[in-house]
Amino acid sequence: xxxxxxxxxxxxxxxxxxxxxxxxxxxxxxxxxxxxxxxxxxxxxxxxxxxxxxxxxxxxxxxxxxxxxxxxxxxxxxxxxxxxxxxxxxxxxxxxxxxxxxxxxxxxxxxxxxxxxxxxxxxxxxxxxxxxxxxxxxxxxxxxxxxxxxxxxxxxxxxxxxxxxxxxxxxxxxxxxxxxxxxxxxxxxxxxxxxxxxxxxxxxxxxxxxxxxxxxxxxxxxxxxxxxx
Amino acid sequence: xxxxxxxxxxxxxxxxxxxxxxxxxxxxxxxxxxxxxxxxxxxxxxxxxxxxxxxxxxxxxxxxxxxxxxxxxxxxxxxxxxxxxxxxxxxxxxxxxxxxxxxxxxxxxxxxxxxxxxxxxxxxxxxxxxxxxxxxxxxxxxxxxxxxxxxxxxxxxxxxxxxxxxxxxxxxxxxxxxxxxxxxxxxxxxxxxxxxxxxxxxxxxxxxxxxxxxxxxxxxxxxxxxxxxxxxxxxxxxxxxxxxxxxxx
Numbered sequence: 261x262x263x264x265x266x267x268x269x270x271x272x273x274x275x276x277x278x279x280x281x282x283x284x285x286x287x288x289x290x291x292x293x294x295x296x297x298x299x300x301x302x303x304x305x306x307x308x309x310x311x312x313x314x315x316x317x318x319x320x321x322x323x324x325x326x327x328x329x330x331x332x333x334x335x336x337x338x339x340x341x342x343x344x345x346x347x348x349x350x351x352x353x354x355x356x357x358x359x360x361x362x363x364x365x366x367x368x369x370x371x372x373x374x375x376x377x378x379x380x381x382x383x384x385x386x387x388x389x390x391x392x393x394x395x396x397x398x399x400x401x402x403x404x405x406x407x408x409x410x411x412x413x414x415x416x417x418x419x420x421x422x423x424x425x426x427x428x429x430x431x432x433x434x435x436x437x438x439x440x441x442x443x444x445x446x447x448x449x450x451x452x453x454x455x456x457x458x459x460x461x462x463x464x465x466x467x468x469x470x471x472x473x474x475x476x477x478x479x480x481x482x483x484x485x486x487x488x489x
Numbered sequence: 490x491x492x493x494x495x496x497x498x499x500x501x502x503x504x505x506x507x508x509x510x511x512x513x514x515x516x517x518x519x520x521x522x523x524x525x526x527x528x529x530x531x532x533x534x535x536x537x538x539x540x541x542x543x544x545x546x547x548x549x550x551x552x553x554x555x556x557x558x559x560x561x562x563x564x565x566x567x568x569x570x571x572x573x574x575x576x577x578x579x580x581x582x583x584x585x586x587x588x589x590x591x592x593x594x595x596x597x598x599x600x601x602x603x604x605x606x607x608x609x610x611x612x613x614x615x616x617x618x619x620x621x622x623x624x625x626x627x628x629x630x631x632x633x634x635x636x637x638x639x640x641x642x643x644x645x646x647x648x649x650x651x652x653x654x655x656x657x658x659x660x661x662x663x664x665x666x667x668x669x670x671x672x673x674x675x676x677x678x679x680x681x682x683x684x685x686x687x688x689x690x691x692x693x694x695x696x697x698x699x700x701x702x703x704x705x706x707x708x709x710x711x712x713x714x715x716x717x718x719x720x721x722x723x724x725x726x727x728x729x730x731x732x733x734x735x736x737x738x
Contacts, residue, residue: 304670378656380663415662423665426673430666434673441674442691445681445717455678455717481681481691 282313337372443477517548537619567594572608679713
């Protein structure tokens with residue numbers, strides 16, 4: 261075990277407030293691994309990552325941008341169930357919608373690790389750095405261990421509430437998404453399409469006008485905006 | 490296969506609980522059977538504590554062993570009970586004369602033909618799972634080096650069981666998280682569908698969904714799921730009586 265991981269594991273025992281522990285983990289991960297920031301995202305279904313904790317605004321943005329564009333390292337890490345390491349975001353051709361906007365926001369490298377337990381894969385720990393360059397091997401081992409810690413904390417939080425309900429931290433994300441899901445349902449009826457196509461239409465509009473999906477969704481729900489096929 | 494080979498194979502098998510078709514009863518039966526093969530005892534059985542705190546005989550190498558273990562547990566008397574309570578191994582090399590120690594168990598075991606009885610704890614530090622019972626047809630039926638082997642097998646099996654339980658609990662929580670989140674998404678999407686189809690706002694759509702659920706004694710989540718899977722016509726939700734009518738959307 262390296263010094264960084266020892267620091268983290270050592271601090272875990274002193275956590276007074278488990279509800280704040282995911283935020284703490286994001287900050288600690290970033291500091292100890294020489295990253296600029298980190299975010300813990302849940303991925304409730306195929307390609308809709310949402311943060312339940314982030315070290316800073318930009319870490320949060322890295323994940324939110326993927327929710328809007330429908331592509332990116334966090335989504336790939338969840339889909340494939342393995343780490344996605346992108347040391348040079350400026351030159352990659354992997355995510356034509358995500359990468360340029362992330363780079364424009366000052367994100368130079370992204371590393372995404374799935375939160376896995378057995379066969380289940382329910383979220384992703386995403387790191388970013390404002391300079392390009394690889395994640396050193398020794399740090400990758402620590403990063404994977406931190407993904408395990410993030411996994412453990414998230415499940416410990418959820419284990420405290422009865423089945424059928426969501427822990428407050430996760431509930432907050434579900435609440436943020438409310439308007440997006442409502443708009444998806446409306447677009448399904450208006451365009452006669454299924455839920456996946458409906459959210460794709462919503463995302464395409466948000467991307468085209470350069471606004472967050474939530475804002476465009478709110479316009480649809482309040483009927484200020486009606487999307488055409 | 491030599492004893493050494495069987496011993497090695499047994500330890501590997503007892504450590505390997507993270508397999509797709511893991512079955513706890515099958516696993517414990519294998520532990521009991523291997524004790525009989527490897528330790529020269531007549532019978533072996535595993536007694537584990539259940540979620541309600543009661544000890545239960547879960548696997549025995551024979552029916553006569555199982556019956557005695559049941560009596561031990563029901564009457565709260567015998568080596569496996571003492572072992573469970575103390576967390577330490579229990580030895581009785583001569584059951585003849587042990588009636589004072591175990592007034593119920595000793596005569597029962599003697600009547601079944603057992604002359605010595607042993608129990609080793611199944612525990613990891615302060616986490617006590619139960620006990621492994623070993624009965625022999627002769628006095629002094631388990632030499633001390635073999636008791637150490639029995640304890641090692643019990644230890645490996647305990648770690649295997651705890652590991653599997655830990656992973657399974659985590660998987661269950663992870664699944665509950667996904668199910669609860671998806672139910673939330675489906676409800677909100679259904680509100681949107683009803684709002685668009687009935688030209689109302691989402692609050693009114695929610696009231697319609699709830700009204701329908703209450704009228705038909707269905708869970709709200711189930712009504713939302715049916716709306717999304719198109720098993721339920723939105724017109725039926727609009728109608729105050731809840732009766733289906735009109736054309737499909």
